[in-house]
Amino acid sequence: MEIREFQKLIEKIYYKKDKRRGKERTFLWFCEEIGELARALKRGDKKDREEEFADVFAWLVTLASLYGIDMEKAIEKYKKGCSKCKKIPCQCKEKKRIS
Numbered sequence: 001m002e003i004r005e006f007q008k009l010i011e012k013i014y015y016k017k018d019k020r021r022g023k024e025r026t027f028l029w030f031c032e033e034i035g036e037l038a039r040a041l042k043r044g045d046k047k048d049r050e051e052e053f054a055d056v057f058a059w060l061v062t063l064a065s066l067y068g069i070d071m072e073k074a075i076e077k078y079k080k081g082c083s084k085c086k087k088i089p090c091q092c093k094e095k096k097r098i099s
Contacts, residue, residue: 030059
């Protein structure tokens, strides 16, 4: 399935409900799903991880739809490589992040 197809499918299934809930509350649901993914990654169960990755992606495209963003178009920024250095693989120096 193409990303645009998936986004349209999620819109058919959930858009009316998501629109009624509103952008802010839908974002909070998305954040909750990220937390569930974090727990699944820690537990190490592949099936659970797969389901949580799917849920996070579904909520991400839901948010994109609420904001009028076509995800397939949006991700084209990576078509030619890293969005900053334009290389494949990325040659940017890593910034230290919280571990």
